[in-house]
Amino acid sequence: MRLRRSLNYSYVLLCLGRFLTTVGLTVLVPFLPVYLAELGRSDVGSVTRWAGWCIAAPAVMPLWTAPMWGRCSDQWSRKWMVIRALIGIAFSLVLMGLAQHAWQLLCCRLLQGACGGVEEAAAAYVGSEPNERRQSRRLGGLYSAMAGGALLGPLLGAWAIAAVGFRPVLITLGALIAVLAFVMILMLPEAQPRGLNAYKGASLWRTSLLLLNHRRRGAVLVSVLCGQLALYRMVTVFASLLEQALQDASSIPMWIGTLQATLWGAAMIGGRWWSRWNERQPAEVSLLYAMVGAGAALLFQAIPQECLWLFPARLVQGFCVGALIPSLQLLVLEEAANRDQGTWMGMTASTITLGQILGSVVAGVAAEMISPREIVALMGCVSLIGAAVLVFSPCVWMAKKASV
Numbered sequence: 001m002r003l004r005r006s007l008n009y010s011y012v013l014l015c016l017g018r019f020l021t022t023v024g025l026t027v028l029v030p031f032l033p034v035y036l037a038e039l040g041r042s043d044v045g046s047v048t049r050w051a052g053w054c055i056a057a058p059a060v061m062p063l064w065t066a067p068m069w070g071r072c073s074d075q076w077s078r079k080w081m082v083i084r085a086l087i088g089i090a091f092s093l094v095l096m097g098l099a100q101h102a103w104q105l106l107c108c109r110l111l112q113g114a115c116g117g118v119e120e121a122a123a124a125y126v127g128s129e130p131n132e133r134r135q136s137r138r139l140g141g142l143y144s145a146m147a148g149g150a151l152l153g154p155l156l157g158a159w160a161i162a163a164v165g166f167r168p169v170l171i172t173l174g175a176l177i178a179v180l181a182f183v184m185i186l187m188l189p190e191a192q193p194r195g196l197n198a199y200k201g202a203s204l205w206r207t208s209l210l211l212l213n214h215r216r217r218g219a220v221l222v223s224v225l226c227g228q229l230a231l232y233r234m235v236t237v238f239a240s241l242l243e244q245a246l247q248d249a250s251s252i253p254m255w256i257g258t259l260q261a262t263l264w265g266a267a268m269i270g271g272r273w274w275s276r277w278n279e280r281q282p283a284e285v286s287l288l289y290a291m292v293g294a295g296a297a298l299l300f301q302a303i304p305q306e307c308l309w310l311f312p313a314r315l316v317q318g319f320c321v322g323a324l325i326p327s328l329q330l331l332v333l334e335e336a337a338n339r340d341q342g343t344w345m346g347m348t349a350s351t352i353t354l355g356q357i358l359g360s361v362v363a364g365v366a367a368e369m370i371s372p373r374e375i376v377a378l379m380g381c382v383s384l385i386g387a388a389v390l391v392f393s394p395c396v397w398m399a400k401k402a403s404v
Contacts (some may be wrong), residue, residue, distance in 0.1 A: 010188055011138050014122040015145040017086055017180055021118050022149025024093050024173045024349055027157040028166070029055060030257070039102050054109045061113030062353045064345050069117035069344020073124050078342060079190045081121040086181035088115020095173030097167040119146065119325075120345035127333045127341040137334055139326040140275020144171055147268035147322065151261050158257065158402045219389050220331050221351055223287055226386030227294060227324045228352050230379035241301070241372045262311055263318035270322025275330075283327040283334075290323035291387035298380030302373045325352070 028035065032051040074080035092112035099105040126138045160169045276288050285330070297317035301310055332344045370378070 013184055013188055015141055017118055018122055018142050020177050021089050022146045023153040024089055026150050026153030030154045031157055031161055036102055050146030054106050057106055057109035058113030059353055059357050062116055063350050065114045066349040067346040070120055070342040073121050073342030078125045079188050081185055083181050083184050085116055085118040085121055087176050090174040090177035093170050097170030120349045123329045124342040124345045136278040136330050139329045140271045142273035142327045144268045146263045147271055151264040174281040215315045220328055223291055223386040223389050224324050224328045226382050227291055229243055230383045231321055259310055259314050262314045266315045266318030267322040270319035273328055274323035275326050278330055283331045286323050287327045288387055288390045290320040291383050293320035295380045298376055302377035338395045
């Protein structure tokens with residue numbers, strides 16, 4: 001009973017940390033051009049270039065740092081890896097609020113990405129939960145907290161930045177995350193079993209091979225990679241897609257914000273729903289249905305139509321997106337030994353980040369060759385390819401048979 005009570009309030013603290021760090025990551029993104037103008041970048045081309053670098057910076061660093069932090073959580077402490085990530089992100093947000101030049105802001109964004117790892121550290125911490133059904137629910141809750149932060153971040157930025165300016169918002173968020181880190185130092189119990197610190201584990205290279213060289217893990221990882229690529233590729237073309245449907249260009253920011261909020265609000269609900277579904281079905285089955293639903297929603301958005309018809313498509317897409325990360329993380333917890341869960345979570349986060357980066361990179365290349373609607377249709381096909389990877393994987397049919 002004492003262990004269950006401890007894990008319950010630990011879970012609340014982890015969700016709060018996931019929520020606040022996501023708010024910190026997203027609060028500035030829609031307004032980066034405006035902040036860069038305040039930092040002295042008045043030329044349109046210069047602002048666009050620096051904004052692109054600053055947006056990509058936090059996603060580039062986890063490619064290299066996430067596996068390292070995951071290994072540290074296994075060999076050292078999962079509790080302190082969560083706290084370390086919170087302190088690093090808090091420090092980077094305060095520095096962003098104090099930045100005086102564009103290059104300083106870029107360095108702070110790089111630091112923000114390098115100090116990340118709250119998601120994988122929190123997911124590995126959840127692996128200490130002895131009840132496997134409760135693990136699924138808590139992974140879904142962590143994802144819902146992230147989706148809630150992605151929903152609130154831009155909305156909070158739009159209101160608070162207009163009221164008090166960029167610097168107070170960033171510094172206040174950093175201070176709140178630092179306070180939460182201090183609370184976790186006092187209240188978050190250590191989740192790591194005794195004697196685990198002596199375990200050295202396999203090399204990161206060998207761990208990556210073990211993660212990929214397995215039918216079940218490999219198929220799910222490739223499928224989620226396709227889903228992440230399609231999701232983050234849509235972000236870069238959404239404005240162009242709305243330009244073709246709206247006559248009043250001044251209303252585009254409002255539509256973008258509203259439709260993005262719709263997607264992440266649905267993802268917040270979907271994360272909880274799919275996590276409960278994963279208690280009754282193997283993660284591969286849930287992921288298969290979600291990839292088909294997300295692909296169909298993307299294809300619908302590629303059809304010329306009134307903007308209002310995009311809302312149901314974004315709702316379906318967001319709801320299905322809520323299945324991707326929790327299903328993958330649940331599979332990792334099921335497959336990895338307790339002593340390796342942090343490392344595997346780090347390698348998984350690195351692979352997911354690769355999908356996000358590929359989505360943004362493909363954007364610039366494809367935009368010069370095909371129209372925005374064709375790009376959206378292509379991303380729908382990518383999601384369906386991710387579903388096909390699961391369909392042709394024998395493990396899915398074995399999983400279905402086992403669940404009957």
